[in-house]
Amino acid sequence: xxxxxxxxxxxxxxxxxxxxxxxxxxxxxxxxxxxxxxxxxxxxxxxxxxxxxxxxxxxxxxxxxxxxxxxxxxxxxxxxxxxxxxxxxxxxxxxxxxxxxxxxxxxxxxxxxxxxxxxxxxxxxxxxxxxxxxxxxxxxxxxxxxxxxxxxxxxxxxxxxxxxxxxxxxxxxxxxxxxxxxxxxxxxxxxxxxxxxxxxxxxxxxxxxxxxxxxxxxxxxxxxxxxxxx
Amino acid sequence: xxxxxxxxxxxxxxxxxxxxxxxxxxxxxxxxxxxxxxxxxxxxxxxxxxxxxxxxxxxxxxxxxxxxxxxxxxxxxxxxxxxxxxxxxxxxxxxxxxxxxxxxxxxxxxxxxxxxxxxxxxxxxxxxxxxxxxxxxxxxxxxxxxxxxxxxxxxxxxxxxxxxxxxxxxxxxxxxxxxxxxxxxxxxxxxxxxxxxxxxxxxxxxxxxxxxxxxxxxxxxxxxxxxxxxxxxxxxxxxxxxxxxxxxxxxxxxxxxxxxxxxxxxxxxxxxxxxxxxxxxxxxxxxxxxxxxxxxxxxxxxxxxxxxxxxxxxxxxxxxxxxxxxxxxxxxxxxxxxxxxxxxxxxxxxxxxxxxxxxxxxxxxxxxxxxxxxxxxxxxxxxxxxxxxxxxxxxx
Ligand SMILES: Nc1ncnc2c1ncn2[C@@H]1O[C@H](COP(=O)(O)OP(=O)(O)OP(=O)(O)O)[C@@H](O)[C@H]1O
Ligand SMILES: [Mg+2]
Numbered sequence: 001x002x003x004x005x006x007x008x009x010x011x012x013x014x015x016x017x018x019x020x021x022x023x024x025x026x027x028x029x030x031x032x033x034x035x036x037x038x039x040x041x042x043x044x045x046x047x048x049x050x051x052x053x054x055x056x057x058x059x060x061x062x063x064x065x066x067x068x069x070x071x072x073x074x075x076x077x078x079x080x081x082x083x084x085x086x087x088x089x090x091x092x093x094x095x096x097x098x099x100x101x102x103x104x105x106x107x108x109x110x111x112x113x114x115x116x117x118x119x120x121x122x123x124x125x126x127x128x129x130x131x132x133x134x135x136x137x138x139x140x141x142x143x144x145x146x147x148x149x150x151x152x153x154x155x156x157x158x159x160x161x162x163x164x165x166x167x168x169x170x171x172x173x174x175x176x177x178x179x180x181x182x183x184x185x186x187x188x189x190x191x192x193x194x195x196x197x198x199x200x201x202x203x204x205x206x207x208x209x210x211x212x213x214x215x216x217x218x219x220x221x222x223x224x225x226x227x228x229x230x
Numbered sequence: 231x232x233x234x235x236x237x238x239x240x241x242x243x244x245x246x247x248x249x250x251x252x253x254x255x256x257x258x259x260x261x262x263x264x265x266x267x268x269x270x271x272x273x274x275x276x277x278x279x280x281x282x283x284x285x286x287x288x289x290x291x292x293x294x295x296x297x298x299x300x301x302x303x304x305x306x307x308x309x310x311x312x313x314x315x316x317x318x319x320x321x322x323x324x325x326x327x328x329x330x331x332x333x334x335x336x337x338x339x340x341x342x343x344x345x346x347x348x349x350x351x352x353x354x355x356x357x358x359x360x361x362x363x364x365x366x367x368x369x370x371x372x373x374x375x376x377x378x379x380x381x382x383x384x385x386x387x388x389x390x391x392x393x394x395x396x397x398x399x400x401x402x403x404x405x406x407x408x409x410x411x412x413x414x415x416x417x418x419x420x421x422x423x424x425x426x427x428x429x430x431x432x433x434x435x436x437x438x439x440x441x442x443x444x445x446x447x448x449x450x451x452x453x454x455x456x457x458x459x460x461x462x463x464x465x466x467x468x469x470x471x472x473x474x475x476x477x478x479x480x481x482x483x484x485x486x487x488x489x490x491x492x493x494x495x496x497x498x499x500x501x502x503x504x505x506x507x508x509x510x511x512x513x514x515x516x517x518x519x520x521x522x523x524x525x526x527x528x529x530x531x532x533x534x535x536x537x538x539x540x541x542x543x544x545x546x547x548x549x550x551x552x553x554x555x556x557x558x559x560x561x562x563x564x565x566x567x568x569x570x571x572x573x574x575x576x577x578x579x580x581x582x583x584x585x586x587x588x589x590x591x592x593x594x595x596x597x598x599x600x601x602x603x604x605x606x607x608x609x610x611x612x613x614x615x616x617x618x619x620x621x622x623x624x625x626x
Contacts, residue, residue: 059538059618080542087540098535098622102246114235115540159539 005071006166006198007033007056012065014221016206025051026062027221030199031094031165038193040209043218046191049202050171052218056200057090057169058082070166087115091160093170099144099159101165106131116163128207130158133187150181157188161197168192170201174208186211231550236545240553251557254521258601259568260436261510262594266569266587268503269574272496273585274577279492290457292359294483295450295467307446307478310336311435314450320470321452323459326359328352328451333442337431338404339392346388347429349405351438359453361490367399367414368617375434385428405431408441447624460484473586507594514561515601522554522609533613534621545612554606555599562598566591 001136014026025048033039041049055067058074067074069089074082086092086134098157099108109130110123131137134154144152153173160168170189174182186208193213201212210229217225244251297308314329335349354372357364370381382405389398410433419427439445454463464482471480473616526533533546568584577584 033354054619057538080544083537083542085538091540094622098531098534099537101537102242112539115536115542115545117232158526163540220587 004034005032005068006035007200008068008071009056010066012052012055012062012067014048014055014060015063017194021143024221026055027222028065029218029221031216031223031226033198035110035166035212036193036196038122038189038199038212039214039216040212041134041200041216041218042149042169042204042209044207047218048221049218051221053169053171053200053202055143056167058085059092076194083115087112089166090158091163091165091168093153093156093160093168093173095146095172095175097149097156097176099156100151101144103156104141104143104149105136108144108155109113110163111159112163126162127158130161131188134158135163148181149177150184153177153181154188155184157185157192158178166201167198170199172202172204174203174205233548236548236552237556239549240556243525244553244556250521254518254544254563255557255561257272257514257517258511258558258598260512260566261507262562262565262598263567263569263572265503265507265510265594266590267572269500269572269587269590270573271577273580273587274501277585278582279496280489283405290485290486291454293452293454293460293463293467295452295480296483298556299478300481301333304413306476306479307444307448309447309450309471311438311447313447313474314435315403316470316474317450317452319465321466321509323454323456323463324452325455326355326451327451328359330449330451331435331442331444331446333444333477334440334447335405335431335436336623337388338407339401342392344388344391346385346391346431347426347435349431349441349442350359351435353435355453358365359451363396363417364414365417366397367412369414369432370434371421374449375436377542378434378436380408380410383415383416383435383513384412385416385420385430387426387429389415389485395481400515404441405433406441406470408437413445415511426454451500477549478604490502502592506595511558511594511597511601514558515548515605517603518557518602519609520551523612525553526550526613529613530616530621530624533616534618534624537616537618538622543614546616547610550610550613551603551606554610555602558598558605560600562595566594571608 001204009126010030010032012026013024014031027048027050031054041047041052051060055062058069058077060228061075071084073084074085077085092098103111106124106127111127113123123135127139128140130141134157135156136154138150138158139155141150144155147155157173158167173189186224189199189201190211199212202221212229213216214226216223255442295309297306304417309329314327316419318324318327329352331351333349333351335346336344337344354370354375356362364383365386366384369383370379370445382403384392392398392403393401398415401412403410416428416430416432433441452463452467453601454460466479467482472478475486538547570591573587574584
């Protein structure tokens with residue numbers, strides 16, 4: 001067992017109970033992802049992609065199965081410890097950006113650092129660095145409503161990166177973008193991946209998926225295919 | 231995480247919703263400011279009364295005897311001049327004794343006639359007992375009193391009415407058709423409550439039955455050697471008068487007792503006002519809780535985002551509780567400022583001394599803090615407990 005696995009999950013099940021009905025969103029998923037990978041998760045709507053992302057990002061707990069992040073078993077952690085992991089080891093990127101509308105770009109980027117207890121000057125310094133990295137230095141004081149979709153998503157990516165996480169989890173990051181902005185985001189992801197950042201991305205789009213290094217296909221809560229991109 | 235960051239967050243969201251924050255605060259502002267106004271005025275009234283009572287020049291070493299079993303009944307006047315002589319003999323610690331015969335006096339000086347508010351028969355101890363100085367001329371002496379000398383000492387108001395600016399000392403006036411010499415003018419005392427204490431004529435107690443047509447006393451005022459003598463003196467007064475009257479048709483006040491009565495009334499009022507304050511804070515608190523619950527729902531997605539990037543339950547909880555506390559505390563502070571200002575304005579208008587109700591202000595702020603915490607905790611807990619995945623899915 002290599003110590004290089006950022007993510008290792010074993011037989012993860014997620015079952016939603018709705019009255020007497022049981023919906024199995026994940027039906028026993030096992031996967032290893034090592035450092036520096038860029039993985040696309042694909043599959044039809046409702047197959048459990050988002051559920052898997054939430055569990056990988058410690059936003060949700062599985063009904064069964066084990067999850068290791070940086071070889072730490074997260075199953076035994078309490079809510080506060082999970083929050084800490086989300087803060088320090090995971091960076092989320094959402095389809096709808098999920099920026100806070102009342103904060104400007106730089107305040108949005110530095111938000112995770114507030115919960116990490118980092119001082120204002122340090123927060124500003126790092127946020128500015130990332131703002132530069134995503135190419136939006138001139139938009140520091142813009143509110144999300146004053147940014148385009150592509151720009152918003154880049155701010156969201158900067159926010160995901162600010163605590164130097166072990167992994168970036170992006171759930172359909174291009175889903176709300178036109179193809180040009182989408183391509184820019186994917187380009188940014190590839191650049192980040194080349195710097196060694198581990199990425200997991202959900203997408204519907206075959207072409208976008210081909211930009212990653214590995215595609216994991218889900219159906220009805222099960223992995224049906226796991227292949228390297230040639 | 232310390233309190234600074236959640237406080238900043240709370241401030242930010244309060245300021246981003248200014249009108250709502252203000253309206254939510256308004257309940258607390260109105261409640262606190264009206265209470266502070268009333269309490270400040272009450273304190274002002276209290277100190278005014280205390281000043282007036284001690285302005286009488288009487289201390290804790292004095293007693294007053296009133297006819298009747300208690301204050302509440304309209305008394306039959308049962309105390310007599312004979313009683314005062316008996317008291318002088320039987321009560322050891324007496325320094326001064328002043329009976330007050332109150333009657334109606336029609337004054338006449340030449341052609342001028344005047345009817346003062348008070349025409350009283352008193353003993354020669356009067357000026358010493360209540361610390362009343364004689365501005366001009368002299369008060370009648372014990373010998374004058376015993377000799378039933380027709381001497382009148384008048385207040386400034388009476389003097390002005392009958393003599394204008396001229397000195398009245400040595401002038402002859404008639405009181406209810408009996409001739410008197412004016413021998414002295416009392417130093418001005420001003421008004422007590424609404425009574426003009428300078429609108430007064432004093433004559434020897436021994437002449438009261440003849441001139442004022444009354445042989446019954448309204449009040450006997452005793453000054454004792456010291457405060458320590460009060461209990462024994464009360465007993466001796468009681469025994470002496472019981473022996474003479476054969477029943478308890480009189481009652482005794484101490485100075486402290488009188489102040490206590492006023493204090494009790496004012497404290498009761500303060501109590502009522504405080505109850506109103508508590509109710510208004512409570513109502514304000516319920517309003518705040520309501521708004522906070524709405525706000526938590528509206529900001530479900532924000533909470534989800536914050537949790538997704540690492541906010542702990544405690545961080546979310548603090549953010550919302552601090553918001554609620556800030557609403558009540560700022561309301562309380564604004565209320566204290568407005569209330570104090572209003573009290574000051576009203577008291578100045580009434581020409582009374584305003585007393586800033588520090589205690590009430592501190593209490594109001596403390597109460598507001600409690601209300602903010604109490605009514606903020608439940609919404610904050612709801613916010614803190616939100617499931618992050620569900621919160622993120624929430625559509626606004
Ligand atoms: N809170 C929930 N309660 C009940 N069922 C749920 C809940 N969340 C998800 N599900 C169900 O779990 C299954 C997987 O949902 P999930 O959101 O992971 O799908 P997805 O692959 O992300 O779909 P899409 O591509 O449409 O985003 C679906 O059938 C969904 O209805
Ligand atoms: Mg999904």
